[in-house]
Amino acid sequence: MTSALLAGATGLVGQAVLAAHDVEKLQVTTVGRRATGRVPNEIITDFRTPIDLPNADVAICALGTTIASAGSKDAFRSVDYDAVLTFARAAQDAGVKHFIVVSSVGANAKAAVFYARVKGEVERELESLGFSRLDIVQPGLLLGERQENRPVETLLRCTDPLTRVFLKGPLDRYAGIAVDAVGAAILALCDAAQAGIYRYENRSLHQLAGF
Template sequence: MTVVLAGATGLVGRAFVRIAGEGDYPVTAVGRRDVEGVAATIRTDFSAPLALPPADVALCALGTTMATAGSRAAFYAVDHVAVLHFAQAALAAGIRHFIVISAVGADPRSPVFYSRVKGETERDLAALGFARLDILRPGLLLGRRRERRPGEALFQRLDPVLRRLLPGPLSRYAGIPAATVAAAMLALCGQGGEGTTIHHNAELRRLASAV
């Protein structure tokens, strides 16, 4: 199985590269910087169309925050434009299975800008026509990031308490380790079938347990 991965330097992307390496799965990373531990790296800033090699699956772990991006336009450029450029390149390379990390609460009609952009991205990916599209909607991603995110760090510390306060369907908003999401992505890489499927925390944990 061969995969191309956008966002290999992020929290989930780094975890995926490590897990894939342990399983001896070749990964081609696509992004702004060179990545250690992968078979190859394609350098791009995703601002223009790009060429990808043939692969079995394309995985997208691209994402930023409003604080990091600095503006709505910059956030949209990463979480929508870059994701769509990567997906279009995957289709052009003949890749029929696409896996993307979105976010819980994604909705193109949401009054919250972050959730609305995530929902619009999901909608536009579904319209591209992949044979199989897996949309991952994790809650708060847990793990050590390279950049400082004070607000997110606070919620990570509070996560054990928050999980007890979020029973049933609300548990999808609780934290989930980035390594669990990465393992779920790897499990999905090996699945066949067609159609679009959305995966929340409980399903991501179930998938990860099989890796």
């Protein structure tokens, strides 16, 4: 059985991973600010102090927010950069060799857009940590039912069928993608063994998910 640490289990992607995982094949320990009540082992942390984690085969980081939800750029960065790296370093200290992180399409440490720049910066820092295998998941717009209200995302989800018509070829990475597909792709990656740094956009995520 494969063991996994999952940060961000109460978010959209984290919930999809929990909903789809086979308990006979993957033993999940969640790491987050509140318990999910869905797995036996849950570690509660605010990600502001060092975390004592058990060893596992893989660590999955699905932490993420938006500037609007966080309330400021600094608050956004504290989640999408600081908390991600706190979890990654704790996982590494626990002996985890394989790390999977949910980033975003267009992530670039030199981007003019703050959101994309922070995502790129955290990817760069994760690469420098030296995990044996680092999988960077870069989905387009996540399609799924969120607990929180995000008006802009709601509008984009409604218009996704129309915009998808124009997002062909290389542009399909910006199209919407069902969160179930992202969750299934992450679960498929949990068994990947070859060392290296890998990035996955919409097309490759669908291939991994098998739908």
